[in-house]
Each structure stands twice: as structure tokens, then as C-alpha cells.
Amino acid sequence: MPYIGKKPADIIATAVDTTTGKFSGAVTVTTADNNAQLTLTSTDADAAVGPVLEFNRNSASAADSDLLGRLSFIGKNDADEDVDYGIIRYKITDASNGTEASDIAVRRMVAGTSTNILNFKTTETIFNEDSADLDFRVESNDSANMLFVNGGNNQVGIGVDAASTVFHVETSTDGTGVSGDEIYVAKFYNREATDSRSYGVDIHAGSNSTDQALRCKTHDGGTQLFLVKGDGSATIANGLTLTDGNLVVANGHGIDFSATSDGTTMSSELLDDYEEGSYDVTITCGGSGSITLNSSFNSAAYTKIGRVVHVHGLISASSVSSPVGFIGLSLPFTPANLSERIADAVVPVYVTGVASANVADFVGTINENDARIFIQLGDAASAQNDAAQQIQASTNIMFSGTYITS
Numbered sequence: 001m002p003y004i005g006k007k008p009a010d011i012i013a014t015a016v017d018t019t020t021g022k023f024s025g026a027v028t029v030t031t032a033d034n035n036a037q038l039t040l041t042s043t044d045a046d047a048a049v050g051p052v053l054e055f056n057r058n059s060a061s062a063a064d065s066d067l068l069g070r071l072s073f074i075g076k077n078d079a080d081e082d083v084d085y086g087i088i089r090y091k092i093t094d095a096s097n098g099t100e101a102s103d104i105a106v107r108r109m110v111a112g113t114s115t116n117i118l119n120f121k122t123t124e125t126i127f128n129e130d131s132a133d134l135d136f137r138v139e140s141n142d143s144a145n146m147l148f149v150n151g152g153n154n155q156v157g158i159g160v161d162a163a164s165t166v167f168h169v170e171t172s173t174d175g176t177g178v179s180g181d182e183i184y185v186a187k188f189y190n191r192e193a194t195d196s197r198s199y200g201v202d203i204h205a206g207s208n209s210t211d212q213a214l215r216c217k218t219h220d221g222g223t224q225l226f227l228v229k230g231d232g233s234a235t236i237a238n239g240l241t242l243t244d245g246n247l248v249v250a251n252g253h254g255i256d257f258s259a260t261s262d263g264t265t266m267s268s269e270l271l272d273d274y275e276e277g278s279y280d281v282t283i284t285c286g287g288s289g290s291i292t293l294n295s296s297f298n299s300a301a302y303t304k305i306g307r308v309v310h311v312h313g314l315i316s317a318s319s320v321s322s323p324v325g326f327i328g329l330s331l332p333f334t335p336a337n338l339s340e341r342i343a344d345a346v347v348p349v350y351v352t353g354v355a356s357a358n359v360a361d362f363v364g365t366i367n368e369n370d371a372r373i374f375i376q377l378g379d380a381a382s383a384q385n386d387a388a389q390q391i392q393a394s395t396n397i398m399f400s401g402t403y404i405t406s
Contacts, residue, residue: 055090066092068102085109093122110134137161206230254306275304279332281315284372285388286325294318297396302332304405309333311373312400323388327375329397333405337369347373347401354390362387366403373399 016023029037040051055069073086087107094101106118116129128134133152140146148157157163160170169185189200199217206213211230218225227235240247249255254272262269278301283291293315300313311331336343347364351357363378375397377384 057092062092062095064092064095066095068092083109084114087114204230209233271306273304273306275302277302277332279330281313282330283315283317284328284330285323286328286374286385287388288324289320289322289388291317291321291323291327291388291391292319300329300332300399304333307336307404307406308402309405310400310402314396314398316397317391317393317395319393320391323391324386325388326385327387327391327397328372329375329399331366331371331373331403334371335366335368336404336406338404341368343368343404345401345403347399347403349373349375350398351375351387351390351395353392353395355392357387357390364399364401366401373401375399 031037040053042049042051057066057068059066068090070087070089072084074082075085077083085108088104089107090102090104092100093103101122103119103121105116105120107114107116109115110117110132113132115132115134117127117134119126119129127136128151131151135151136147136149137145138147143159145157145159145161148161148163149155150157150163153163155163155165156167158169158171160168171183171185183205184202185205186203187200199220202212202215202217204212204215207230209229209231212227213230213232214226214228215224216226217223223237224235225237249272252272254270257269257271260269278299281293281298281300283293285291294317297314297316300311300315302309302311304310309332315329335345343366345366347366349362349364351359351362357377361377363376365374365376366372367374375387377387377390
């Protein structure tokens, strides 16, 4: 009986063709040493073909899903049971003439279960198709974790084996010799067929006002559309449009208009506040007595843009108690205290239902550093502090004015 290599201890076959050396039926080769049980040797000097191991599924009725061959790696477990520790198998997926296709699968034991580790299918290649808790790691020349897929945590890391989120990139160099804050962490470019270099989005590791953190450029690199520096400052090339939501500015900051032309005595180009609302007006008398407001007509509205405040309202007295002196109406913000009293302002007032004065004689003013509108009578050469005496129940005071706050 012919044999392969060293004569095995036992070769069993149903039949052997003594001319071709082909076996028919099952063959078992058994040895009791660590030498190779099967050796294929070719002495052909032709470089095109070496030793060939051929699996031939010679079926008269070939069909999809026919198994073409299988290599099984069987060993014992500690219970003396035969275990299929590894399998490589080939299968026909399309037996149609002209569109033939196949797939190959690699399986191994994972936690006592035969698991599909690698599957080369007709249209895709799948790692870990059985969704086992298996990690996938690719090394590079300088990184042991150039690509790391954590099968248990459903996370992907580049340059890191312990990703802290679904996708985590970590590096100390961009592979071009650049290191530190200016390295490229990632690039997302669109290379057009008509352009040898197309740009897109760059992600850097900047940490200060001179380093880049995030940059978006046009495809030819000619225009920098969006730039975020390492300190968080951002530059937008062609304006910002909000289709929903609000633009939120942190306290103490605002919109800087320093790029525009300036006046000769400009002191600030920062618009740092906008506010609108209402407040309850408090009315006081400059001399003595008191005025009580109708609770349904005792509030005013205001709008504040930067340091400029506009206030307007209609209040009505419900009762009085011997009021004397000027009338004081509270303001929502204290007027600024500027040189040459340039924070002072005139406030138009319209007072009706008074005791005897002329409606047109009432004058309203705002004085610096005093959060009140002063209402006086202007029926003499100068304003008189006797406006409060004209107020009675049902007197209405309408006012509207603008002033500068600090």
C-alpha cells in the first residue's frame, strides 16, 4: 500500500488506485510522534505551481449553499471530549453559470461556543458576525493600537486601547514629524477629480490663541470659512445664520465692532447687553406727603441696548396725602455719572387730571447717578418744585424717555 512521507503507523482506505495513487473512501493517518503526518512535495522546476492541495466537490447537481470543503481542528477538553476548536470552510453561494460566487468562514471556540470570527462573503467581509465579546486591534510601526475596536463596550479607538466614547482619537504626532499643539488629529477632505488638492475640515490639538483647533476651508484652500483657535475664539468668513435657537453671549462679553470705522472720540465698540422687560414704578414726593398709585396702572416697560435705556409707561394715582415738591418716578437702571453731566436727559411727560396747572407745563428730566425721573412745573423762568401739589386721585402720568446707564 502506498504511503506519504514517513510510513505512518496506520493507513486505512476503502480502495487505492495503484496507478494514480488516488484513494477512494475515508482515509485516516495515525502517528504516535510529533513528525508531520502529511507532507506535499513537488520536484517540478516550473515556478508557476508548487505543491497543490485540492478540494474537489465533484457534484452532478451543483447548487447554492453546497459545502466545498472544510478543515477542522479537533482536540480534547479536560473532560476527554472531542472539541472542534477551529474550522475553516468554503461554501458555494451562487452556482449559476457565469455568476459563480462563494464565501469562506473561519470559526473558533469562544467561551465554549463555536463562533464565526471571520466571514468573507460575496459582497462583504465581516469580523465577529456572531457578535461575541471580541476586540479587533491593528498595529502600526509606532502604535500598538493604531485601530482598536472594543467589542464589549461598542467603542472604536484610534491610537488608544481604552476609548472613552463611541469614537476616540488620541495621538502625539500626525505622522509627518509635527508634534505638540499643532498636530493634525483628523482631516476630512473632499478630493475632486478636477482638483489635485481638495480641502475640508481639519481637527488640530491647539491650546492657545495662536494654535488651531478646528478649521474648515474651501476645496481649493483659498478661503478659510471657519476657524476655532485653541483658546475657543472663532472666526467665520461669510456670516452666521441661525435658522432656530438663540445666539447666547456669556456675561461680560458681547459683539465687537472694532473692525468698523471709528469716531474721533470713540471709547468702546463692544455691544455687551440687550434686555427688555417691565418694572413696578415707585412714586415719591420731593418735599413731603405721599401719592398712592392704582395697582392696575403702576408699571412701565423698558428696553436696554448696551448702555442705552429707553423707558415708557402710563401710571395713575388712586389717592394722595398732602403731596409737596417735585414728583419722582423710579427708573429700572441708575443713570451714568459722566463728566459735564452728559448723562442728563429730558423726558417728555403728559399729565392729565391735575388740580389746576396747565398740562403743557409739566417737565420731566433725568439727572446723572439718580435713578428717578424728576417731574416739575415749568410755568416760570425755571422749573418749580411744586408739581406734586397738582396730583390728585385719578391723575394720569404718561412718560417716555431715553438715557445712558453706567
